[in-house]
Amino acid sequence: MNVDDHIYLWDHAAIKVLDVRHQVLRMGETLQSYKMPSNGFIFVSRGRAQVQLNQIEYIIQQFQVIHGSKGTILDIFLTEDELEYYLIFYKVTMPIPTSQEIVKLMDRSNPFLLQYSYIPNYPIFIYHKVKLMEQEWRKAGGINRFYVKSLFYQFVHNLLQQLHSQGIDMIKPDLVRQVMMYIQENYAQNLTLESIATHLNYSVPHLSSIFKKKTGYSVIDYVIQTRLDIAANLLVETDATLKEIAENVGYRDPYYLSRLFKKYKGVSPLRFRKQERKDAIHRPQNIIESSIVWRQIWRYIDSDNHYQYQYKGEEDIHMPRGSRTSFTAIALLCITLLLGACAGGTTSSNNEATGQNQPVAESQSANSSETRVYKDSQGAAVEIPTNPERIVLQGNSIGDLLALGIEPVGVDRRFIESGVLEDNGKVSSTDIGFPTNLEKVLTLKPDLIMLSYVMDNEVEEASKIAPTIVFDGMQPLKDRLPIIADIVGKKEEGEQLLNKYNEDVDAMWEQLRADGKVAEGETAVVFQFYWNKAMYVMKTGGVADLLYQPKGFAMDEKVQALQPNSGPYIEITPEVLHETLIGDHLFVVLSADKEAQQAFEELKQEPLWSSLPAVKNNKVHFIEDKWNYDDMTTSNMLLEEFPNMLTK
The missing domain is CATH 3.40.50.1980 (Nitrogenase molybdenum iron protein domain)
Incomplete structure (x- = not known):
């Protein structure tokens, strides 16, 4: 905590006092789940109580000062007959344009967002300032409000002096928790990264960076997932039209909601409604198991009054209920397929020559039967075919395989439908959906599965079907293509493709300049x-x-x-x-x-x-x-x- 930084920021900020209230709580009364509408101080003039700010507990008494930021959840429980206190709410804005120095200070040590509680050394002086503020505020005249503002600055000046001289511990609010709570409560509004950052008094780069670092996902991805989870519940629990649901979760266009829903949930909204209601009949409880995104991505821990998020490392946001295929189901389907293959006389061409029936899993060509050990991006050593022939690819690197002369047997076709790949020729690969439908993957009899991101225990379950490699699909082309080419046994072809592309790029730019x-x-x-x-x-x-x-x-x-x-x-x-x-x-x-x-x-x-x-x-x-x-x-x-x- 840097004292000079705090004073500097208070000095440069534009402060507006929004409200000054005098409150009395009596035995039997409580204040529960009150969301502070702005930054504010609580000053106790009489009594004792147990107070919680965002579930952090304080025992307060006469002359106690508490500070909380906008959106802080306040709970008060009496421990004596009465509690008399004042609420002082204020708003902070920074001058425009704001210097980079101030932006950096705000990101590093924002005094307006800190949470703390203490008893000043000279409480009577502060009490008179607070009482006078409240009296002048009730007069509601312009000159009175100006006087309140001057009193507020005196109040803050005295608090800062005593706060730092006493060495009071200050708690910096958990930014990720603040963002999540704000989105959960305002998902139906027109949310942008800029609007969320403005509301929480953080710079856009800082908020975006911290949220991404702690969760692995962008703020806007979290907004989308929150809206889609709410939409999923509304689809199953109500008969609302898609247009009504779209409007309720913040989208004006039901067609856009439908596209997002299919992209993230893997099925259309109406099919989801039909399937979930059908499945509900067979579930012990006739309700949809909510897949609220903040419960799926983070495991929330309360330890010593400090909130932490444990990010599990998934590269995608959400695994819808019912989309995880258990190993038992996979094994059962595998046995069914094998038995069906034997009973139906399904054999390889070599088997037909010998007249012998063998399991489908053994019907591989001579090339794909040769294997090698490959170390993937997660450090796992996996035995894979030297020249795989039946590849299932999860991710948007389909065009990389096509350029290498390989058409995968299974892909997430969203990336074909939204791009230009089909303009280059028909791609017949089977759609494995999103999230990946492992039962569908099993029916494709792959000899290699390539995952460009990982969801839950997907690697473990996919590995039961075929050798499974994880690679980083977000790397730039120059770094990604050599890796993919190496995985599929076409390392030299990959190098040639990149060299040819770079030569063509240079030639194009030279021609554009010449023209x-x-x-x-x-x-x-x-x-x-x-x-x-x-x-x-x-x-x-x-x-x-x-x-x-x-x-x-x-x-x-x-x-x-x-x-x-x-x-x-x-x-x-x-x-x-x-x-x-x-x-x-x-x-x-x-x-x-x-x-x-x-x-x-x-x-x-x-x-x-x-x-x-x-x-x-x-x-x-x-x-x-x-x-x-x-x-x-x-x-x-x-x-x-x-x-x-x-x-x-």
Whole structure:
């Protein structure tokens, strides 16, 4: 705790007193689950009580001062006949523009969010200030409110002096818990990373970084999962229409909710409703087992009044109820398939020559029967086929395998339907769904399963079906393709593909310069716009990876400085367009969704947009978001199309 930092921030903040109240609690009365509407002080003038702030307990008595931040849950239980106390609520804003020094101080040591309780050394002086504040507040005149503000500063000044001289311990609120609680209570509102950060008085980069670090997921992913879990309950427990449910969970477009639901839950909303109600008949309790996301991702521990989250390491947010296939079910299905194969005379071509029936699992070609030991990204040594022939792939690296001449037998087809892979030829791979349907995987008789992310005990269960490799599907193409090529026994082909791609990229940029379409030293910035008006700058991945090739466009220093540096998406707001969309060329990655296009047309009518340098210079280029993948096949296709996109 840095005393000077706290004083500095109080000095630079704009403070507004919102309310001053005088309260009396009598025996038999309690104050329970009261959410503080803003930052505030509690000053006890008489009596004793047990107080909890966010479940942290204090025993308070006469002249006790307690501080809590906005959203803090306050509970008061009397231990004497009466408790008389004052509530002083205030709001803090920082000047705009805010210096980086202040932003860093706020992230490191924000005094307005700290929680503490103590008895000042000179309580009578403070008591008179508080009582006078309350009296002047009730007069409600402008000059009286101004006087209250001056008294409040005197009150805080005296508190800070005594607080630091006594060396009082201060508790910094658990930011992750604050974010989760806020989302749970406001999921139906128009939530953005910016709005959540503003409400909680944190900077966007700090909030985003801490939440990601402690949970492994982005704040917006948590918003989506919370809404989808609420929607799932409404589907089963009510007869509300999809439109009504969408409006209740914060989406205006039921079609968009349906797409999200299918993407994250693996089935359409109506099919989910039908299946869950059917299954409910056979369950001991006729209710849906809620899969509330914050119970699935984190195990919450209360130890010595400190809240901690234990992140289990999953690379995806949520495993819907019923989607985990037990090993017993897999084993039973496996036995059924084997028996069916024997009874039906299903044999390999070699078996047909000898007239012998053997289990399907043994019917492998000579090539795939050769094995080697491979150490995957989790450090597991797995015995895999040297040249696998029946690969099941989980993740969006389908185009990498296709470029290597391999069509997997099973994939999550969402990544085919939303991209351009099928424009390059029909992909017949079976859909294994999301989350991965292991029973479906079993029927495909794979000789290798590749997982680009891990959900729950998926590796263990998938390994019962076939050798299972885990790899990092989020790595950039240049790092990911060699790994995938090595796994499938095509290491040299992978190197050749990358070398050829890099040569073609250099040749394309050289030709664009020779044709006068790109000037030396020109900069570019990538802007992604979604249906709900969420806006992002992209520095890596997909289109950005092609733009920022060594011979491509440069990235302006201000764009380079945008945080976070990890991950492709940096959320921005309309107010900072001129501070973030800095480049000679502006590339807009736009969804084909009609609502997204309509929302973007509205943005284009704003003066903020029309005054952007790239817009005024007619150097704005629009690219459908189906191109925004970085697999090898899509990257090669984009390379062919890009010169045309640049001139549109």
